[in-house]
Amino acid sequence: MKAPKLKGRQRIEWEKVLNPEQFRILRERGTEPAFTGRYLDEKERGVYICAGCKEAGEETQLFRSGSKYDSGTGWPSFSRAIRGALETRIEEDGRTEVSCGNCDGHLGHVFDDGPAPTHKRFCINSRAIYLKGEDGTIMPGKQLSEQDITRRSRESLYKGLSRMFDF
Ligand SMILES: [Zn+2]
Numbered sequence: 001m002k003a004p005k006l007k008g009r010q011r012i013e014w015e016k017v018l019n020p021e022q023f024r025i026l027r028e029r030g031t032e033p034a035f036t037g038r039y040l041d042e043k044e045r046g047v048y049i050c051a052g053c054k055e056a057g058e059e060t061q062l063f064r065s066g067s068k069y070d071s072g073t074g075w076p077s078f079s080r081a082i083r084g085a086l087e088t089r090i091e092e093d094g095r096t097e098v099s100c101g102n103c104d105g106h107l108g109h110v111f112d113d114g115p116a117p118t119h120k121r122f123c124i125n126s127r128a129i130y131l132k133g134e135d136g137t138i139m140p141g142k143q144l145s146e147q148d149i150t151r152r153s154r155e156s157l158y159k160g161l162s163r164m165f166d167f
Pocket residue numbers: 050051052053054060100101102103104105
């Protein structure tokens with residue numbers, strides 16, 4: 001990977017190019033509410049790139065669409081990242097933060113409960129990434145309706161509880 005170019009960029013510079021939701025996630029380590037991301041159910045082929053780098057005029061490829069799977073958690077999930085694209089850091093609460101190696105933007109977290117063979121679950125905010133389709137265009141994804149967000153959140157909570165209490 002080429003030397004990171006966007007690290008150390010000033011906050012005010014990011015404010016100019018990111019929308020408020022992107023800024024809150026990428027630069028302030030925010031998390032989008034579960035099931036609200038546009039790439040949650042995305043099945044199109046291509047490569048997911050960093051939204052921060054893209055808005056700053058660079059392209060950093062993070063995940064291939066082939067590694068995306070439905071974790072049921074409410075966030076786009078990937079079983080592996082493109083080699084050398086990410087940096088990780090252990091947070092105070094023990095979770096492992098995942099950020100872009102080129103711009104330092106917060107993307108999400110990685111957990112050890114993903115599918116074989118990697119057993120990794122990269123749990124990534126939709127607002128921190130863009131899907132670049134095979135023809136090179138950016139795919140917009142699709143936001144769930146309010147009703148679907150509520151329904152899917154309930155189902156996810158139920159599944160989590162049933163796993164926890166074995167019912
Ligand atoms: Zn980036």
